[in-house]
Structure formats: structure tokens, C-alpha cells
Amino acid sequence: MITAEQRAEFRKHFRYNVNQRLVKDRIVKAVVFACVVIAIIPLGSILFEVFKNGSAALSIEFLTQIPGAIGTGEGGVGPAIQGTLLIIGTSSLVGVPIGVLSGIFLSEFGDNRYSKTIRFFNDVMAEFPSIVIGIFAFLIIVLVLGNFSIWAGTFALSIIMLPIIARTTEESLKLVPITYREAGFALGIKRWAIIMHIVVSSAKSGLITGIMLAVARIAGETAPLIMTILGSSQFFAGFNGPIDALPLRIWRLSLLPYDSAQAQGWGAAVVLILIVLSINIAVRFIFLRKRGRGLQIKYQRRGQK
Amino acid sequence: MRAVRLKKSSLDTDKIFKIGTSVAAAYILAIIVLIVFELVTGSFPVWKEEGFSFLTGSDWNAVEDRESFGAVPYIFGTLVTAGLAMLMGVPVSMGIAMFLSELAPKFIRTPLSFVIELLAAVPSVIYGLWGLFVFRLYFKDWIEAPLHNMFGDSIWFFSGTPFGLDIFTASVILAIMIIPTISSISREIMLAVPNSQREAAYMLGATKWEVFKMAVIPYSKSGLIGASILGLGRAVGETMAVTMLIGNATGPAALPQSLFKAGQTMSSIIANEFNEASPAGLHIHALIGIGLILFLVALAINIVAHLLVARVLKAHEGAVQA
Numbered sequence: 004m005i006t007a008e009q010r011a012e013f014r015k016h017f018r019y020n021v022n023q024r025l026v027k028d029r030i031v032k033a034v035v036f037a038c039v040v041i042a043i044i045p046l047g048s049i050l051f052e053v054f055k056n057g058s059a060a061l062s063i064e065f066l067t068q069i070p071g072a073i074g075t076g077e078g079g080v081g082p083a084i085q086g087t088l089l090i091i092g093t094s095s096l097v098g099v100p101i102g103v104l105s106g107i108f109l110s111e112f113g114d115n116r117y118s119k120t121i122r123f124f125n126d127v128m129a130e131f132p133s134i135v136i137g138i139f140a141f142l143i144i145v146l147v148l149g150n151f152s153i154w155a156g157t158f159a160l161s162i163i164m165l166p167i168i169a170r171t172t173e174e175s176l177k178l179v180p181i182t183y184r185e186a187g188f189a190l191g192i193k194r195w196a197i198i199m200h201i202v203v204s205s206a207k208s209g210l211i212t213g214i215m216l217a218v219a220r221i222a223g224e225t226a227p228l229i230m231t232i233l234g235s236s237q238f239f240a241g242f243n244g245p246i247d248a249l250p251l252r253i254w255r256l257s258l259l260p261y262d263s264a265q266a267q268g269w270g271a272a273v274v275l276i277l278i279v280l281s282i283n284i285a286v287r288f289i290f291l292r293k294r295g296r297g298l299q300i301k302y303q304r305r306g307q308k
Numbered sequence: 309m310r311a312v313r314l315k316k317s318s319l320d321t322d323k324i325f326k327i328g329t330s331v332a333a334a335y336i337l338a339i340i341v342l343i344v345f346e347l348v349t350g351s352f353p354v355w356k357e358e359g360f361s362f363l364t365g366s367d368w369n370a371v372e373d374r375e376s377f378g379a380v381p382y383i384f385g386t387l388v389t390a391g392l393a394m395l396m397g398v399p400v401s402m403g404i405a406m407f408l409s410e411l412a413p414k415f416i417r418t419p420l421s422f423v424i425e426l427l428a429a430v431p432s433v434i435y436g437l438w439g440l441f442v443f444r445l446y447f448k449d450w451i452e453a454p455l456h457n458m459f460g461d462s463i464w465f466f467s468g469t470p471f472g473l474d475i476f477t478a479s480v481i482l483a484i485m486i487i488p489t490i491s492s493i494s495r496e497i498m499l500a501v502p503n504s505q506r507e508a509a510y511m512l513g514a515t516k517w518e519v520f521k522m523a524v525i526p527y528s529k530s531g532l533i534g535a536s537i538l539g540l541g542r543a544v545g546e547t548m549a550v551t552m553l554i555g556n557a558t559g560p561a562a563l564p565q566s567l568f569k570a571g572q573t574m575s576s577i578i579a580n581e582f583n584e585a586s587p588a589g590l591h592i593h594a595l596i597g598i599g600l601i602l603f604l605v606a607l608a609i610n611i612v613a614h615l616l617v618a619r620v621l622k623a624h625e626g627a628v629q630a
Binding site (some may be wrong): 024131230 | 321322324325326328329330332333334335336337339340341342346347350376399400401402403404406407411420422423424425426429430431432433434435436437438442445469486487488489491515516517518519538541542543545546547548551552575578579582585586587595596599602603606609611617
């Protein structure tokens with residue numbers, strides 16, 4: 004039997020212990036909340052400063068004209084906007100088909116050693132230093148053709164897109180229930196037709212998400228463009244010549260010691276951030292759930308292996 | 309009729325499709341092999357000229373006839389900035405992931421994780437612009453100057469006059485940039501922990517923190533390590549923001565001696581000097597050589613990450629199978 008004293012003793016310790024644990028819990032919660040605030044301040048500050056400093060520079064002239072003489076603050080970033088849109092287009096033409104096809108391969112034929120190797124290197128390439136890819140494109144295209152060109156930029160950026168698209172394609176195809184495929188087989192449909200017409204079309208939104216995220220990623224890439232498209236102050240003049248891009252222009256403007264150049268840099272930053280964030284926001288609002296589920300299932304699968 | 313037609317088609321479309329997709333998948337392998345080949349041949353002159361001293365020297369002189377190149381300061385610069393960024397970024401990221409998966413009420417979760425992921429979408433050059441014209445000025449006055457005044461004499465890495473364009477600023481920007489990567493993946497991993505694990509801990513009377521410590525962390529440890537290493541990969545390869553903030557020292561001056569001194573990383577020296585280097589001289593080959601080292605470091609980080617995750621997973625196999 005427990006005596007009254009023992010019970011009192013136990014209660015004292017128990018209460019003490021509980022209080023201590025609750026205090027600890029509160030402290031942790033406060034620290035965690037502080038972490039969230041720490042992370043949000045930069046985003047708020049970046050958006051605020053970019054729009055505050057950049058909106059003054061925005062005008063029709065700024066968006067369409069070629070850059071004026073250095074330091075005058077005249078002209079605009081027309082070639083940079085054109086170049087960024089152009090190179091997104093050409094890189095997607097190369098990167099999307101290859102990326103989607105390799106995603107299909109990884110998901111549908113992907114349980115052997117060969118595909119494990121490819122999946123591994125896709126993961127490795129996904130967070131790879133993009134400047135190294137820029138050097139590669141310089142060596143293999145710029146040096147061979149003899150001049151900086153859109154081809155080289157397209158080649159570099161398509162390599163950056165590829166692993167992102169391949170991974171998201173694989174993940175969203177794996178979300179399609181096996182029963183869909185079985186239903187196709189039961190109808191005697193060929194495997195390639197099942198994959199293209201049933202599996203890929205039911206995973207369409209996941210595919211588009213991956214493609215748009217890849218586009219948003221390359222729209223902001225700067226490093227590989229330095230040694231491929233070089234930058235230019237003129238509009239498009241053929242694929243075998245240099246062209247400007249928004250990130251490159253921002254970088255070059257930020258290095259100039261003139262206030263007017265900085266103002267133009269902020270203006271270009273507004274345009275770039277609007278392009279990138281609107282793609283991201285569109286993706287999240289249209290396809291938000293699919294992507295979240297995809298990642299979640301991927302890691303669940305990992306955990307169970 | 310129909311059966312006959314099926315037999316007649318001699319073309320095996322399935323096989324063609326499979327081969328087609330596997331060729332597309334092989335493209336990435338071919339690219340990696342080509343990258344290694346091109347970087348090795350492209351940097352060959354510098355290895356021939358400098359030999360092993362390219363890896364051990366710290367000179368950086370591109371003047372004709374006095375050319376001398378050593379990669380040590382930039383290798384150290386990359387390791388130091390990425391390491392500091394991890395030191396600051398990982399705890400904060402884990403806190404955010406914990407808040408988003410365990411503590412936040414439902415109506416905050418979705419918008420907040422969306423906001424955090426937007427941080428990952430902001431282009432690196434815009435981080436650089438913001439860091440250069442906004443963050444640096446506040447950081448110099450409010451953080452670096454007080455630290456220098458308090459510890460400048462006693463602790464070596466706080467010596468040197470704070471200017472804002474230094475290793476410390478670059479590391480903090482890097483930390484800000486890797487937080488969204490690490491925290492959004494960590495959140496997904498924590499959400500993948502089955503609720504039965506949490507409920508079991510709650511049933512024993514655990515507080516939120518104890519649930520996190522006892523149920524969530526052990527279950528998701530391997531994934532969290534993987535998420536952190538992905539962040540490290542991003543920190544090592546990050547170019548533009550660092551280039552704009554690290555001060556771009558070259559030669560022996562770029563060796564990291566104090567947090568408040570200008571430095572240089574492997575990626576930033578390539579970005580800074582690639583267009584100035586003449587293809588005829590040794591300079592460009594030295595930069596390609598640094599690219600090769602960066603490639604190998606990034607490859608090593610990623611491979612170690614995968615092996616580590618695989619090992620931790622193996623150790624956990626029995627416990628995880630619920």
C-alpha cells in the first residue's frame with residue numbers, strides 16, 4: 004500500500020517535473036516561432052526593396068528600349084527581356100522532351116541497375132553548380148563555333164532543366180494508380196500507348212508543374228550565361244550571336260558606380276522577380292496539392308525501403 | 309481479322325518506345341561523362357604547367373610571363389562560407405520545418421510553407437542585389453561592428469575592420485538562401501511520419517516538444533540529414549549572390565583569415581574572371597581547373613549524402629517498418 008506521505012512525495016516530484024517539462028516546451032515553441040520570423044524577414048525585405056526601388060524605373064521606354072550610354076540612366080532593358088524570354092523558349096524546346104522521356108523511363112521501366120544509376124545522377128545534377136555547366140557549354144559550343152551564342156546558352160540551360168523535369172515527371176507518373184495501367188493491358192492496348200495516353204495524360208498537371216518550376220529556375224540563372232550568351236546591348240540578331248538576359252543585366256548594372264545604373268538594376272529586378280514569382284504562384288495555386296503529395300509519397304517510399 | 313492484323317505488324321512499337329526513353333535517360337549520363345572529359349582536357353595546360361602546386365599554392369597572377377596559379381584560397385573560401393551557412397541555416401530550417409509540420413494551426417500551414425518556398429524561387433542575382441545595396445549596410449552597422457568591438461582583440465576571426473563585403477556577409481546570405489531548400493524538404497519528411505507514432509507519444513503524456521524529440525526525429529532522421537546535405541550542395545555551388553558580396557580578393561589575400569575580410573570562392577572567381585581571361589594564356593585554363601575542382605567537390609558532397617542516407621536508412625529498417 005502507498006502511504007499518504009509517499010503519495011504527497013510523489014505528487015511533489017510529479018508536479019515539479021511537469022512544470023519543468025511544460026516550461027521546456029514553451030521555450031522550444033518560442034524558439035521555433037523565432038526561426039520562422041527570421042526566415043520571413045528577408046523575403047519581406049527583398050520584395051519591399053525591389054518594388055520600392057524598382058517601380059520608379061519602370062516605364063514603357065524602360066521595358067522596350069536598348070540600354071543608353073553607361074552612366075546616363077537613359078534607355079532600358081528591352082534586349083534583356085527579349086533575351087530571357089527567347090532563351091527560356093529555346094531551352095524548353097530542348098530540355099522538356101528529353102526530361103519528360105527520361106522521367107517516363109525512370110517511372111515505367113525503372114527497376115533495374117541502369118535506371119538506378121540514372122536516377123542517382125539525376126539527383127546529383129539537380130543541385131549542381133550551374134557555373135560548371137556554363138564552363139562545359141563554353142568549351143563544347145563557344146570554343147567550337149568560335150563565338151558566344153544563343154546555342155551555347157540554350158545548351159547550358161537545358162542541362163539545368165533536365166533533372167528537375169525528369170524527377171517531377173517520375174514522381175507524378177508514380178502517383179498514377181497501377182490499376183489504370185492494368186485496365187489498359189486488359190483492353191489489349193500496347194504499352195507505349197498506355198503510358199502516353201493513359202498514364203501521362205492523367206499525370207499531366209504534375210508534369211506541367213515540373214516544367215514550370217524548371218522554367219522559373221532557369222529564368223533566374225545567371226552564372227552559366229556569363230560564359231555562353233555573354234550579354235549584349237542589342238536586340239536579337241540571329242541564334243549564332245550573343246544576346247542579353249535579365250539576370251546578366253542586373254549583375255552588370257549592380258557593378259557600375261552610378262546611382263542611375265543601380266536604379267535601372269532595381270527596375271530589371273522587378274521585371275525578373277515578377278516573371279519568376281508569377282510562374283511560381285501560378286503553379287502553386289493550380290497544382291499545389293499534387294506536388295505536395297508527390298514529394299510526400301516519395302519520401303514515404305524511401306522510408307519504407 | 310483483327311488478330312491477323314496484329315500479327316502482321318512487324319514493328320515492335322513497345323520496344324522502340326522503351327529504347328527511345330532509355331536513350332533520353334542516358335543523355336544525362338553522357339553529359340556528366342562529357343563534362344568530366346571536357347573539364348580535364350580544358351584544364352590540362354594548367355596541370356602541366358603548375359603540376360601539383362595548383363592544388364597547394366595560393367598565388368594568382370595572370371600577368372604574361374609571370375603566370376602563377378594556385379587554388380587553395382578559393383577551395384578554403386568555398387568550404388568556409390558553405391560551412392558557416394550550414395551552421396546558421398540548418399538549425400533555423402529545422403525550427404521552421406518543426407513549426408510547419410507540428411505546431412502551426414492548419415490555416416497558417418499552407419500559406420506559410422508557400423511563402424517559405426517562394427524564398428527558394430527568388431533568383432540568386434536578386435539576393436545579391438538586395439545583399440549589396442540593403443542587407444550589407446544594416447548588417448555592417450548592427451552585427452559586424454558590435455562583434456568586432458567586443459571580440460575584435462581577443463578572438464582572431466572577429467579581427468579586421470568590418471566593411472560589409474566579406475566572408476561573414478556572404479555566409480549569412482548563403483544561409484538565407486539554403487533555408488527554404490532545407491526547411492521545405494524537411495517539412496515534407498516530417499509530415500511523412502505516421503500519425504500513429506505521434507499519437508503513441510501523446511498517449512504517454514508527452515508534450516509537443518517531447519513528441520517531436522521521441523517520435524518525429526528518430527523516424528525521420530535520415531531524411532533530415534539528406535535535406536541538410538542538399539542545402540550544402542546548394543551553398544557550395546551558389547555563385548552570383550556570393551560573387552556580389554564576398555569582396556573578391558585574389559591570391560594569398562583571399563585565404564580566409566577573419567570573418568571580416570574579403571574572400572573568394574571557387575564559383576565566384578570563375579564568374580568574376582572568366583570573361584577577362586584570354587583563351588591564349590594560362591589564365592582561362594586555371595579557371596577551368598577550378599571548375600574541375602568545384603565539380604569534384606560537388607560530386608563528392610552529393611555521393612556522400614546519398615551513401616549516408618542509405619546507411620542511416622539501413623540502420624533504421626527494423627524500427628521504421630510499423
